[in-house]
Amino acid sequence: xxxxxNDLPALNGAxxxxxxxxxxxxxxxxxxxxxxxxxxxxxxxxxxxLGHGGTLDPFATGLLIVCVGxxxxxxxxxxxxxxxYEGMIRFGETTIPGDPTAPISETSxxxxxxxxxxxxxxxxxxxxxxxQTPPMHSAKKRDGKPLYxxxxxxxxxxxxxxxxxxxEFAFSEYQPPRxxxxxxxxxxxxxxxLAQDFARLFGSVALVETLHRTRSGSFDIRNSCxxxxxxxxxxxxxxxxxxxxxxxxxxxFPRASATAEEAREISQGKQQTLFNIVxxxxxxxxxxxxxxxxxxxxxxxxxxxxxxxxxxxxxxxxVFPTDEI
Numbered sequence: 001x002x003x004x005x006n007d008l009p010a011l012n013g014a015x016x017x018x019x020x021x022x023x024x025x026x027x028x029x030x031x032x033x034x035x036x037x038x039x040x041x042x043x044x045x046x047x048x049x050l051g052h053g054g055t056l057d058p059f060a061t062g063l064l065i066v067c068v069g070x071x072x073x074x075x076x077x078x079x080x081x082x083x084x085y086e087g088m089i090r091f092g093e094t095t096i097p098g099d100p101t102a103p104i105s106e107t108s109x110x111x112x113x114x115x116x117x118x119x120x121x122x123x124x125x126x127x128x129x130x131x132q133t134p135p136m137h138s139a140k141k142r143d144g145k146p147l148y149x150x151x152x153x154x155x156x157x158x159x160x161x162x163x164x165x166x167x168e169f170a171f172s173e174y175q176p177p178r179x180x181x182x183x184x185x186x187x188x189x190x191x192x193x194l195a196q197d198f199a200r201l202f203g204s205v206a207l208v209e210t211l212h213r214t215r216s217g218s219f220d221i222r223n224s225c226x227x228x229x230x231x232x233x234x235x236x237x238x239x240x241x242x243x244x245x246x247x248x249x250x251x252x253f254p255r256a257s258a259t260a261e262e263a264r265e266i267s268q269g270k271q272q273t274l275f276n277i278v279x280x281x282x283x284x285x286x287x288x289x290x291x292x293x294x295x296x297x298x299x300x301x302x303x304x305x306x307x308x309x310x311x312x313x314x315x316x317x318x319v320f321p322t323d324e325i
Contacts, residue, residue, distance in 0.1 A: 008040040009236050011048050012069035012246040016224040019064040025055040028064055028227055035231045053078025054187070054216055059099050062213030063221045068237070071246050073318065077253070077294075077306075079187060081217030082167065086182040087210045089195045093177075094205040097137035098192030108204045115174040121201055122181070126166040134159045135193050164189040178209065218252025219244070247303045250296045256281035256307075263299040267321055274307055278314045 019028055029050045036047050051072040053065035062085070067075045091111040095102040112118050134140050140147050142157055165186040173180040183191070192208045199206035214221045225233075225242035237243055256277050258266060265273040277297060295314070297305040305319045 008036070008042060008046070008048075009238065010069070011237055012071055013238065014053070014068060014071050014074075014244045014249055015066040015230060015237060015240070016219055016221075016242040016244065017064045017066050017230065018221060018224040018226045019056050019061055020227060021059055021061050023227075024058045025052045025064055027058075028052070029066060031227060031231065032066065039234070051075045054081075054083065056213060057099060057192070057211070059101050060211040060213065062211075063216050063219065063224055064213075065216055065219060067249075069246070070320070071249055074246075074249050077250060078217055078219075081187060081252075082184055082215075083187065083189070083213060084168075084182070084184045084215035085191055086180070086212050086214055087191070087208055089179050089181060089198075089206050090209045091177040091179065091199055091202070091204050091206045094196060094199070094207045097135060098190075098196050098207050099211075100207060100209055106205050108199075110202065110204045111177050112174070112179070112202050112204070115171060115179075117202075118171040118174055118179055121198070122169045122171055125198060125201070126169040130164045130166055130194075130197075131161040132164045132190060132193055132197065133161045135190055162188060164194075166194075182214075184215070247298075247301055250303065250306070253294055253296045254281070254292060256295050256297045258297050258299050258304055260299060263304050266297065266305050266316070267319055269316060269319070271315070274314060274316055278307065 015032070017028055019025070023031075029052060032050060033044055033047055036042070037044055048069040049072045051067050053067055053075045056062065056064055065075075065078050067078075092108050093104050094106050096105050112121075134147070136147050136156055136159075140159070147157070147159070166183060166189075167186075168182070168184040170183070171179050171181050183194075185191075185194075191211055195206045195208045212221075223242060225240060230237070230240065230242070233240060238245070257280075258273075258277055262273050262277060266277075278295060281295060293309045294317075295307045295309075296303065297307060302322070303320055306317045307314050308317045
């Protein structure tokens with residue numbers, strides 16, 4: 001088990017941070033690391049690991065899940081969760097990245113005529129398959145190098161379109177050229193690209209002027225703290241209202257229970273025990289869970305393991321022993 005220096009507490013869970021504008025997601029993590037170093041008088045190398053569960057562009061605000069300690073191993077499950085946003089689209093102007101951080105690159109005198117037109121077209125767009133080409137100004141990688149580095153060097157490469165899902169997409173206000181929207185979409189959807197694609201349906205151009213993430217998977221912005229609040233409050237992070245303990249981080253996923261004996265066998269990787277647990281869980285499943293191809297297994301309230309299904313075959317994806325840090 002990892003030895004913790006000085007009075008640094010064992011931290012395994014996640015902070016729900018309401019990210020401010022003009023700071024990157026990694027910048028939030030760096031600020032939190034600096035605070036822990038200063039508070040406990042330790043070097044960064046002695047800190048628990050920190051990572052985020054889905055990046056937000058620097059201009060965007062809202063919910064950023066910051067995983068701490070062994071919860072970093074769960075970050076990829078948040079990366080794949082549905083996301084909800086609200087914000088403002090400005091029609092008639094756009095930039096290369098589709099946000100307000102760059103100079104205007106194109107203009108159009110044609111803009112949507114009414115809120116009703118926007119609502120109708122948004123509904124139509126949400127009903128169709130939406131193939132989105134990732135932007136050059138993104139963290140996606142080509143040959144190990146982020147696309148944004150290539151874009152800054154004036155290099156553009158082909159990108160494979162990705163199928164995105166718009167579960168909700170609607171407008172609540174339109175004062176030309178600005179329209180207020182809200183949406184719920186699949187992971188990996190670039191809202192600034194969506195705005196540009198949407199504007200083309202009207203023969204126009206657009207950019208996302210403001211963007212605020214309100215939800216990520218089962219986590220809501222209403223349960224978050226601002227970065228300044230976390231830094232100013234000298235409590236143990238685990239005592240903050242925006243802290244989610246490790247064992248509760250996957251509460252939004254389909255759940256199964258294991259007995260103490262089954263937990264021991266699962267820790268040993270016994271596949272037959274997993275099959276028994278899955279069969280028991282499937283007999284009581286309600287079919288309403290977001291991801292039916294993943295099952296989170298608990299012993300009591302302790303997160304024990306994560307199982308996944310590929311072509312109807314279940315296997316253990318991760319197991320968390322009681323002494324794992």
